Amino acid sequence: MDGISRALALLVLSCALVWGCGGGGGGQPSGGIHAKLGYSEGGGLRVVQVPPGGAADLAGLRVDDVIIAINGASVRELDYPDIVEKLRGPVGSSVQLDVFRDGEVQNLVVARQAYTR
Secondary structure (H helix, E strand, O other): OOHHHHHHHHHHHHHHHHHOOOOOOOOOOEEEOOOEEEEOOOOOEEEEEOOOOOHHHHHOOOOOOEEEEEOOEEHHHOOHHHHHHHHOEEOOOEEEEEEEEOOEEEEEEEEOEEOOO
């Protein structure tokens, strides 16, 4: 993926995960992890921003963490729609993230929150 494609993917992914741009939820109020993410050179998703008080913040996700798996599925093997589908879901449901931080893999469980504008 070239630089322009990565930048566009980051913008769209950020919109979908922070502001809730449609989809997800299965008829229930849709929620998400409330974090801005970008593609990492190593193949994961680098955390770019964690809004205070959001789901990611409350679960302990930090800027520069790298998400390497979502609910057990390697991020390297997921395309953009699959990533959004796995991170978004009904408000109050949870998603399990394997996060690479400080040379170690940590498991975080994030309770999805409703989107607010």
